[in-house]
Amino acid sequence: MSTTHLYLGIDCGTQGTKALILDSESGQVLGLGSAPHTLIQGAQGRREQDPGQWLDALQHATRQALTQAGISGQQIQGIGVSAQQHGLVLLDSQGDVLRPAKLWCDTESTGENNQLLEWLGGETGSLERLGLVIAPGYTVSKLLWTKHHHPQILARTAHILLPHDYLNFWLTGRCCSEYGDASGTGYFNVRTRQWDRELLHHIDPDGHLEQALPELIEPRQPIGRIRPLIAQLLGLNPDAVVSSGGGDNMMAAIGTGNIEPGIITMSLGSSGTVYAFDPQPQARPEASVASFCSSTGGWLPLICTLNLTNVTGAVRELFGLSLEGFNQMARQAPAGAEGVSLLPFLNGERVPALPDATGNFQGLTLTNMTQANLCRAAIEGTTYGLRYGLDLLRRNGLQSHVIRLVGGGSKSPLWRQLVADIMATPVVCPEQSEAAALGAAIQAAWCVAADSPTLADLCRRCVRLDPAGETRPEADNVRAYEHFYQRYRLQVAALTE
Missing domain, CATH: 3.30.420.40 (ATPase, nucleotide binding domain)
Structure with a gap:
């Protein structure tokens, strides 16, 4: 077993978080861990989750995976995070979560989605403007719903993040988003790969939401090193690099070699x-x-x-x-x-x-x-x-x-x-059924060093x-x-x- 090619892949799904330890040199998965989440459910299709549960589950699953792999967390060179798409995580200026995250399966904002779709000019207008048709599960309608139902929370919002962006923020202290996961927000142009700021301005004419957007980065750009306090909490190498990560479908594509x-x-x-x-x-x-x-x-x-x-x-x-x-x-x-x-x-x-x-x-x-x-x-x-x-x-x-x-x-x-x-x-x-966690670990190996193998080489070795x-x-x-x-x-x- 190589001690210089060990990577941690995290997949935060609706039902729970999975952690996976990958030796990118041999292509072997050395250990797996998991921990459950619970849903906050309500009338009108409310499906929410407490992001604090994700952090607890990440810690538990990571320790379990390291134990099963029989390695020290100090050997981990990089971390990749996959998570459920579309969820809305709102943070204040101190980085604290303002309310439970509305999830991809939440349909409480269907009315707001219809209002936004009408403003965009229907399906045709949405396709022309964004390259896709917004759907009730997408993040953008959740923002308008928050404005309608919790305007005081929207006024305090300093950062608008997706679930995987939030986990990366917790790990590194940086607010970033990559193109794949950003595609499912409904305020991102998938052709130009830029935020649609005018759409957010329509929701909030004061420009408050535009200022809360995370920085967009390329898929191979790492977010940065893990924060020392979090490295200590997880028992990981303080020099471990956190990759851009992505949505669960994007990471599962890598984890199945669909590149x-x-x-x-x-x-x-x-x-x-x-x-x-x-x-x-x-x-x-x-x-x-x-x-x-x-x-x-x-x-x-x-x-x-x-x-x-x-x-x-x-x-x-x-x-x-x-x-x-x-x-x-x-x-x-x-x-x-x-x-x-x-x-x-x-x-x-x-x-x-x-x-x-x-x-x-x-x-x-x-x-x-x-x-x-x-x-x-x-x-x-x-x-x-x-x-x-x-x-x-x-x-x-x-x-x-x-x-x-x-x-x-x-x-x-x-x-x-x-x-x-x-x-x-x-x-x-x-062979590996945890495709999203595996894809996150492979992407971490791809991100960590400029002289690392190509993504195709990594997929051939690890998938x-x-x-x-x-x-x-x-x-x-x-x-x-x-x-x-x-x-x-x-x-x-x-x-x-």
């Missing part, structure tokens, strides 16, 4: 994401495609579905099944679930764009209404949404030679086969694919699922009418 055209990363988590690297910004992006910047110097067109393992989990709990019991039940049903289909829009939906939709089973008869068919229809229905998103990316010219599958659902052989068959594309799983998880599409299934997918498209079209 060149032809690779699709697909995540089967509570929500579903599909994204691919593009060396150029999308010339004519679809309204449902978020044409974010990558954290590697390019772009990362992305779609997000709001309904995935949260839906299969709900069906599993309805029947009182264990995870293995649910999978066994779904395997008993044939492809197409004997005509049963589920439109799985339990949370509304972002892709397809059906924010007010609800879920419903269709095609039920006295003979096909079985637990097996309902379980299989839940997996198939959520996967059709990802196919819908993949088709949008393909329509924008992105190639998909292979899908790199991550997230909890990727551990199911049945789901892996369904993805391969429905997408008509080979599927492979990385390892699991041959046991390789799944190829089966021709008969591909033909069958094309028919069932078109049925799904007709059902979605009926909702939009």
Whole structure:
């Protein structure tokens, strides 16, 4: 084991924080740690979190990862931070958090998003101005919501940060943001890679918000060294360098080696994401495609579905099944679930764009209404949404030679086969399921020294694919699922009418 190539990757998600120790010379992951978060939930779609929990979880997960790796924190050369996108963290002039962070899944500011979208000139105006269409989860509507509901807090705001920016601020004392995570704010132009100050001026004509923006930095620019007090608290090397870091999707792209055209990363988590690297910004992006910047110097067109393992989990709990019991039940049903289909829009939906939709089973008869068919229809229905998103990316010219599958659902052989068959594309799983934490550690290695290997070299060394998880599409299934997918498209079209 090298003692001069050890890096710490942090991933602060909705449910918890993960920490990972990487030896960038051997490409081995030496240790993992984790700690949970809790949500503050309320009416009208409120989903918030106390950033203090993130700091506590980061400390716990880091100590756990170091212990599992069997190394001293004094050997860590660099730190990379990944975090959930879109969250709004407001700090006062002393650097203290002013209120709980509104998260990506918070929909309380949907009305404010609609007001801003109207001001921008609708979807067309938003695309022309920003390069993407703002959505309720984006940060910008949370700012307008804060102005409407907590004007006194907005008046005291000295720094507007995203979750990963806040963790970097805690580590280094600097307020910075990089292009990938900044893309999801809704007040950032993804083509010019600059803040849209006029949009913020519209929200706050006094110019207060513009002055609270963090400094924008390039993906390979480090933020700086860890603060001595924090190094002591975490037991880390006081000379450790903190990289630019990024949003969880951007870091997971690095952690799956998705840094060149032809690779699709697909995540089967509570929500579903599909994204691919593009060396150029999308010339004519679809309204449902978020044409974010990558954290590697390019772009990362992305779609997000709001309904995935949260839906299969709900069906599993309805029947009182264990995870293995649910999978066994779904395997008993044939492809197409004997005509049963589920439109799985339990949370509304972002892709397809059906924010007010609800879920419903269709095609039920006295003979096909079985637990097996309902379980299989839940997996198939959520996967059709990802196919819908993949088709949008393909329509924008992105190639998909292979899908790199991550997230909890990727551990199911049945789901892996369904993805391969429905997408008509080979599927492979990385060995390391914590793709965002791994990507953050790889990015830290890339940032630390000018003479370090290229990012492509680091990804080749550190991103390892699991041959046991390789799944190829089966021709008969591909033909069958094309028919069932078109049925799904007709059902979605009926909702939009």
